[in-house]
Amino acid sequence: MTIRILVAEDQAAVRAALVMILRAEPDFSVVGEAADGEQAVSLALELRPDVVLMDVQMPRLDGVAATRRITAAGAAQVLVLTTFDLDEYVHGALRAGAAGFLLKDLEAETLIEGIRTVARGDGMLAPSVTRRLISTFARPERGDPAGLATLTQREREVFAAIGAGLSNGQIARRLAMAEATTKTHVSRILAKLELRSRVQAAILAQDLGVVLPAVPERPGA
Amino acid sequence: MTIRILVAEDQAAVRAALVMILRAEPDFSVVGEAADGEQAVSLALELRPDVVLMDVQMPRLDGVAATRRITAAGAAQVLVLTTFDLDEYVHGALRAGAAGFLLKDLEAETLIEGIRTVARGDGMLAPSVTRRLISTFARPERGDPAGLATLTQREREVFAAIGAGLSNGQIARRLAMAEATTKTHVSRILAKLELRSRVQAAILAQDLGVVLPAVPERPGA
DNA sequence: TTGGCTGTACATCGAAGGTTGCAGCCTGCG
DNA sequence: CGCAGGCTGCAACCTTCGATGTACAGCCAA
Numbered sequence: 001m002t003i004r005i006l007v008a009e010d011q012a013a014v015r016a017a018l019v020m021i022l023r024a025e026p027d028f029s030v031v032g033e034a035a036d037g038e039q040a041v042s043l044a045l046e047l048r049p050d051v052v053l054m055d056v057q058m059p060r061l062d063g064v065a066a067t068r069r070i071t072a073a074g075a076a077q078v079l080v081l082t083t084f085d086l087d088e089y090v091h092g093a094l095r096a097g098a099a100g101f102l103l104k105d106l107e108a109e110t111l112i113e114g115i116r117t118v119a120r121g122d123g124m125l126a127p128s129v130t131r132r133l134i135s136t137f138a139r140p141e142r143g144d145p146a147g148l149a150t151l152t153q154r155e156r157e158v159f160a161a162i163g164a165g166l167s168n169g170q171i172a173r174r175l176a177m178a179e180a181t182t183k184t185h186v187s188r189i190l191a192k193l194e195l196r197s198r199v200q201a202a203i204l205a206q207d208l209g210v211v212l213p214a215v216p217e218r219p220g221a
Numbered sequence: 222m223t224i225r226i227l228v229a230e231d232q233a234a235v236r237a238a239l240v241m242i243l244r245a246e247p248d249f250s251v252v253g254e255a256a257d258g259e260q261a262v263s264l265a266l267e268l269r270p271d272v273v274l275m276d277v278q279m280p281r282l283d284g285v286a287a288t289r290r291i292t293a294a295g296a297a298q299v300l301v302l303t304t305f306d307l308d309e310y311v312h313g314a315l316r317a318g319a320a321g322f323l324l325k326d327l328e329a330e331t332l333i334e335g336i337r338t339v340a341r342g343d344g345m346l347a348p349s350v351t352r353r354l355i356s357t358f359a360r361p362e363r364g365d366p367a368g369l370a371t372l373t374q375r376e377r378e379v380f381a382a383i384g385a386g387l388s389n390g391q392i393a394r395r396l397a398m399a400e401a402t403t404k405t406h407v408s409r410i411l412a413k414l415e416l417r418s419r420v421q422a423a424i425l426a427q428d429l430g431v432v433l434p435a436v437p438e439r440p441g442a
Numbered sequence: 443t444t445g446g447c448t449g450t451a452c453a454t455c456g457a458a459g460g461t462t463g464c465a466g467c468c469t470g471c472g
Numbered sequence: 473c474g475c476a477g478g479c480t481g482c483a484a485c486c487t488t489c490g491a492t493g494t495a496c497a498g499c500c501a502a
Contacts, residue, residue, distance in 0.1 A: 094355050123351030130344030130351070134315050137354060152449060165421035168489070179488095180452045187490055197458085198489075200386040202420045206427045373479060389459065400458095401482050408460055418488090419459070 003119045006032045006049040006076065008040035008066065010058045014104075018053060018081075021108045028115065037061025044070045050119045054098070056082040056089050064092040071097025077118040090129050100124035150192050156210070158185040162198050163205025224340045227253045227270040227297070229261035229287065231279045235325075239274060239302075242329045249336065258282025265291045271340045275319070277303040277310050285313040292318030298339040311350050321345035369429065371413050377431070379406040383419050384426025 005022055007030060009015040015033060022028045032047050034040035038060045044052050052070055056063040067078045079100040080093040093101050099118040102111065103126045114124040125133065151159060154175075161171040168186065172179040186198060195201050226243055228251055230236040236254060243249045253268050255261035259281045265273050273291060277284040288299045300321040301314040314322050320339040323332065324347045335345040346354065372380060375396075382392040389407065393400040407419060416422050426432060 091358075094358055099352065099355070117348045120348070121352065122348030123346075123353075123355045124348060125344075125346070125351055125355075127338045127341070127343030127345060130346055131320065131342065132344075133354060133358060134320070134344045134346075137312075137315055137358060154450065162420065163424070165418065165424050167418060167420075177450085178452060180454090181450070183488095183490060184451070184492095187492085190490075197386065197388060199383070199388075199420050199423045202423050203384070203386050203427055206424055375480065398480085399482060401484090402480075404458095404460060405462095405481070408462085411460080 002027050002029045003051060003115060004029050004031045004047070004049040005115065006030075006034065006040065006043055006047060006052045008034040008037070008043075008052060008058065008063065009055040009081070010035050011055075014055075018111075021111060022053075022115070024108075025112055028112075035059075037063060037066035040066045041069045044075045045073060049076050051115055052076045052078045053115070054078050054080050056080060056084075056093065064089070064096050067093055067098050068096035077121070079114055079118045079124065085126070085128055087132065090132070094133075101129050102126050103128070151189060155185050155189050155192070158182060159189050159201065159205055160210050162186065162189070162201045163208075163210050165202060223248050223250045224272060224336060225250050225252045225268070225270040226336065227251075227255065227261065227264055227268060227273045229255040229258070229264075229273060229279065229284070230276040230302070231256050232276075235276075239332075242332060243274075243336070245329075246333055249333075256280075258284060258287035261287045262290045265296045266294060270297050272336050273297045273299045274336070275299050275301050277301060277305075277314065285310070285317050288314055288319050289317035298342070300335055300339045300345065306347070306349055308353065311353070315354075322350050323347050324349070369414075369431075372410060376406050376410050376413070379403060380410050380422065380426055381431050383407065383410070383422045384429075384432040386423060 005028060007015055007018050007022070009018060012035070015035070019030050019033065022030050031049050032043045034043050036059045040052065040054060040058070040063075041061065052067075052075075054063045054067055058066070063080060063082070067080060070076055070078055077099040078097065079102065080089075080098045081102050081104060082089050083104045085103055090101055099121075100114055100123055102114050102124065106114075106126070117124040157175055158171055161174060166174065168179050168182040172182045175182070186201075189201060190196065190198070193201065193204065195204065226249060228236055228239050228243070230239060233256070236256070240251050240254065243251050252270050253264045255264050257280045261273065261275060261279070261284075262282065273288075273296075275284045275288055279287070284301060284303075288301060291297055291299055298320040299314075299318065300323065301310075301319045302323050302325060303310055304325045306324055311322055320342075321335055321344055323335050323345065327335075327347070338345040369377070369380075378396055379392055382395060387395065389400050389403040393403045396403070407422075410422060411417065411419070414422065414425065416425065
């Protein structure tokens with residue numbers, strides 16, 4: 001079961017080096033080489049390789065855009081390769097559907113492992129990228145950013161309802177209270193959290209993941 | 222420069238196997254072993270190892286909670302190890318501050334590489350976990366969920382301002398128009414996106430990542 | 443018991459938000 | 473040209489929101 005690879009890299013010397021590394025593996029087959037993004041896309045669609053090794057910086061069409069087109073077509077797994085460990089590149093590439101993101105300072109062994117990994121359908125990231133991705137992921141820590149802890153249970157319920165986009169009237173019906181009471185709670189919530197409108201409260205609730213489960217109102221009730 | 226390691230794993234046989242693998246590396250030093258979460262935390266705080274190898278399922282205090290305490294104290298890098306590749310474990314561990322997450326079906330070599338990686342301060346994830354994490358990260362793809370495309374340029378600006386939590390008055394000043402005009406735009410936006418209040422618009426803008434850059438108002442202007 | 447404190451509840455009123463109608467302004471087209 | 477259609481702009485009017493004052497029940501300590 002050989003792994004068919006397309007190498008997209010504009011610098012001929014680097015491209016040659018990559019191809020050489022890959023050709024050394026008996027079960028790898030470099031089926032094509034592209035010197036720019038446009039070429040990478042058309043070759044990927046034509047050859048349907050298992051993996052596209054994609055440089056970020058390339059003429060005509062950059063690697064991120066090329067990645068987007070290739071993954072949108074489901075043509076191949078894309079392993080992005082770059083010299084610079086910039087968040088912008090990483091985020092762009094991953095959002096574009098890349099299966100992996102490696103830096104060019106890697107060992108040949110790591111590259112080979114990466115190819116195998118993405119060919120399997122798994123993900124492969126450079127360690128430094130992994131750490132930052134974890135941090136990004138971990139950020140939405142469901143907790144009480146100082147203020148939330150000061151809310152009473154009832155206030156928290158109202159807060160969640162605001163986060164769901166409900167009006168005071170809807171909240172009142174949902175939580176079985178008068179609209180006037182809802183307003184009191186909203187007012188207290190805004191004061192405690194130092195916000196100036198329910199819109200800001202809703203945004204905060206979104207950030208915190210505090211949202212009332214969507215239960216459509218019963219028109220008859 | 223030896224790497225000091227604490228192994229936290231309740232099953233004695235597994236723990237012994239892990240320790241054996243680690244001791245085979247000349248620059249690794251297993252400085253302690255814990256059979257439950259409580260012990261892991263106290264040993265980590267006492268010994269200050271470079272890396273804690275942490276099992277998820279453990280008596281008294283589970284691995285995720287133990288990880289949270291250890292990382293909160295900044296006592297060590299934690300590399301979480303588990304048999305089951307469950308999202309719940311992964312998310313929990315990463316939110317708890319783990320630097321890595323590996324599955325027990327790994328090769329000894331991978332474990333060793335993982336230890337070195339997290340000891341450096343980088344991140345290490347099992348390939349299948351990496352792929353899912355990338356997907357999670359990529360989800361907030363900036364696109365136009367049907368409705369956004371129907372907004373005019375000006376309306377999009379107002380929409381972004383709503384997403385930032387601004388009032389009509391603030392939006393009017395920021396975008397240089399009369400408040401009455403802002404209201405018109407808001408009204409059109411709500412109609413086009415089939416929303417019933419600016420709160421819902423703000424929530425949608427959050428989801429879409431459409432938010433006006435935060436530029437505090439100039440009081441003098 | 444009395445008093446203080448907190449959480450919940452309601453009514454009133456000024457402020458902000460949202461709807462509607464309309465007027466310039468472009469661009470494209472008969 | 474004359475006109476239609478879309479974008480942007482404004483004002484008048486009604487609705488919803490939010491601040492404020494007040495009330496009352498539960499709880500704990502003096």
